[in-house]
Amino acid sequence: MTTFTHEEIEHLIEEDCCHECEGYGKDKVCVHIEAIAELPSRFGDFHIVGFSNNQDDKEHVAIIKGEVLGAEDVPVRLHSECLTGDVIGSLRCDCRDQLEAALKKIGEMENGIVLYLRQEGRGIGLTNKIRAYSLQDQGLDTVEANLALGFRDDERDYAVAAHMLHSLKVQSIKLMTNNPKKIAELERYGVKVSERVPHVLPTNEHNIFYLQTKAAKSGHMIDFHGKPHLVEQSDHTLVEGMSDLTESQTKALYD
Ligand SMILES: [Zn+2]
Numbered sequence: 001m002t003t004f005t006h007e008e009i010e011h012l013i014e015e016d017c018c019h020e021c022e023g024y025g026k027d028k029v030c031v032h033i034e035a036i037a038e039l040p041s042r043f044g045d046f047h048i049v050g051f052s053n054n055q056d057d058k059e060h061v062a063i064i065k066g067e068v069l070g071a072e073d074v075p076v077r078l079h080s081e082c083l084t085g086d087v088i089g090s091l092r093c094d095c096r097d098q099l100e101a102a103l104k105k106i107g108e109m110e111n112g113i114v115l116y117l118r119q120e121g122r123g124i125g126l127t128n129k130i131r132a133y134s135l136q137d138q139g140l141d142t143v144e145a146n147l148a149l150g151f152r153d154d155e156r157d158y159a160v161a162a163h164m165l166h167s168l169k170v171q172s173i174k175l176m177t178n179n180p181k182k183i184a185e186l187e188r189y190g191v192k193v194s195e196r197v198p199h200v201l202p203t204n205e206h207n208i209f210y211l212q213t214k215a216a217k218s219g220h221m222i223d224f225h226g227k228p229h230l231v232e233q234s235d236h237t238l239v240e241g242m243s244d245l246t247e248s249q250t251k252a253l254y255d
Pocket residue numbers: 019020021022023029030031163
């Protein structure tokens with residue numbers, strides 16, 4: 001169970017709501033904790049923390065397990081919103097598998113945080129992401145589709161995430177990622193990363209199907225003309241016993 005008490009919640013919101021800071025990153029983004037509630041879920045008992053920010057109307061959230069205020073070595077996963085993957089179960093990406101694996105893993109831990117960042121389609125928004133999909137359907141590769149629609153502003157993601165972690169008074173984190181670059185980015189914003197934990201997806205019915213489909217339908221349903229599609233979460237997939245889908249693994253699956 002989470003150990004947030006009502007008093008702690010009230011105190012945290014009160015303390016945070018009026019804080020003044022210079023803001024993080026080049027956009028000087030500042031976030032404020034607006035509301036906290038319990039969130040029992042199929043992945044465990046969490047608290048959910050809603051944040052507002054000074055840049056736009058995006059409501060970022062932290063999904064928290066256990067005691068994290070002032071804690072060290074808190075397992076943390078950053079997840080970027082993906083409506084098509086997270087909600088609809090799209091096979092164009094593996095965002096849902098990545099999110100579920102993170103929630104399940106943290107749900108079983110003593111404490112941990114999933115930061116759910118509302119930067120749909122790498123910050124370009126849902127409609128632009130659909131446009132990018134459409135361009136890819138027509139044969140453009142990731143880079144071309146991106147050029148046609150504008151690049152993702154990566155810096156901002158980490159700035160928001162870093163501020164959220166500071167607002168939650170997390171002292172240091174164990175970042176669940178397959179991407180060591182993320183660590184350097186977070187550290188630039190003053191987050192102490194004590195360890196990297198590889199984010200490995202356990203093999204399950206879903207991602208086996210996903211990977212098989214990805215392999216079998218490559219060049220048809222998912223990767224038209226065999227070109228790479230948009231990577232929405234910045235991590236590569238690592239699946240237990242399969243690791244990343246290399247060319248030889250793709251071939252093995254296909255065979
Ligand atoms: Zn601030």
